[in-house]
Amino acid sequence: MALAEKKKIKKVVLAYSGGLDTSAIIPWLKENYDNCEVVAFCADVGQGEEELVGIKEKAIASGASECYVADLKEEYVKDYIYPILKTGAVYEGQYLLGTSMARPIIAKAHIEIALKVGADAVCHGCTGKGNDQVRFEACFAALAPELTVIAPWREWDMVSREDLLDYLAERNIPCSASLTKIYSRDANAWHISHEGGELEDPWCEPSKEVWTMTVDPMDAPDVPDRVELSFVEGELVAVDGKDFSPTGAGAYEALVYLNAKAAAHGVGRIDIVENRLVGMKSRGCYETPGGTVLMAAYKGLESLILDKESLKYRESVGHEFSHVIYDGRWFTPLAKAQLASAASFAEKLTGDVVVKLYKGMAQVTQRRSPNSLYSEEFATFGADDVYDQKHAEGFIRLFSLSSRITALSQKAAANAKKGS
DSSP: OOHHHHHHOOEEEEEOOSSHHHHHHHHHHHHHTTTOEEEEEEEESSSOGGGTTTHHHHHHHHTOSEEEEEEOHHHHIIIIIHHHHHHTOOBTTTBOOHHHHHHHHHHHHHHHHHHHHTOSEEEOOOOTTSSHHHHHHHHHHHHOTTSEEEOGGGTOOOOSHHHHHHHHHHTTOOOOOOTTOOEEEEEOSSOEEEEEGGGGSTTSOOOTTTOOSSOOGGGSOSSOEEEEEEEETTEEEEETTEEOSTTTTOHHHHHHHHHHHHHTTTTTEEEEEEEOTTSOEEEEEEEOHHHHHHHHHHHHHHHHHSOHHHHHHHHHHHHHHHHHHHTTOOSSHHHHHHHHHHHHHHTTOOEEEEEEEETTEEEEEEEEOTTOOOOHHHHOSSOOSSOOTTHHHHHHHHHTHHHHHHHHHHHHHHHHHHHO
């Protein structure tokens, strides 16, 4: 950014976590942007109370003028996780999008605070190699393009934890971080991600120290447990008979309950190498216990209710939307259309599903719905009065007609060639 542009910045709202990077960013902004005012913003998306303890005091001690903490937990689950669940989005066949699905609500709240305090810039601590810089800045552009975006990792010359710790020590700014950090982690109500350390070698099996949310499946109970989920028009309303509707305990508490129950059985672990948006591959381990159960239950209900072509189309929406949300395109017409499509299919998704939890597995074992298309009369292998098996012959002949015509044409052409 040009020096003249830096001089114009009077007030910046920083996405603040209380960690090493953002603790260093506060004084760096003041030093490099003409002693601008720095307002810290922290989003509570269910990452855990321990990460929020004393965060306002930390921000002030680092040089922020004030610190806002936004409680977004219920809104995050209800207005972001549940709509994404309806799309069936799974990135590259495995990843349940835990990090990327939280970015839009954080960015939205970030912009709201910036506009509220009259800031002329927003700042984030994302690195220049990751996906999050794109996700956040794409949301900023859609919501408040007039604000300047500052990304210190693309400007400063610090490259390591040692550099950041030395920078803070020179300024007598307290920080609890140390050189012993091995993994980079990001948590919210839906999941926790782990990168770095031995995970940077894809040939290295993750150690027990990597996992923090779930029990090792090898150490999980030898007796399976079951959880019953009830949906009304695609919305989770009850778990194990307890009311978790909007008027009940709420969406966030439902996820907390499912996380605890599934984590105890080692459910929700994945170890993947994924394609980042910025072009490189990265290896990460993710724990999504409650989300794994929710996705299995929802898809189990879909299998009972949606007809073949509807399910095929919904699956295509889920595949496309996984890239939309991974790439940070939540606030776009495309995302709005895909979410509306998934919500339309969800209108029939009313029913109950039982998921068995056992040593890392979440398996649907029971499903029922007043909108079920499954008919025992039609599906039975026994005698029935509704399906005449002789009718299948005509169906097959018509279904395979194009193949039959192609084969006959090829045979006629071959015979003609022989005759000549």
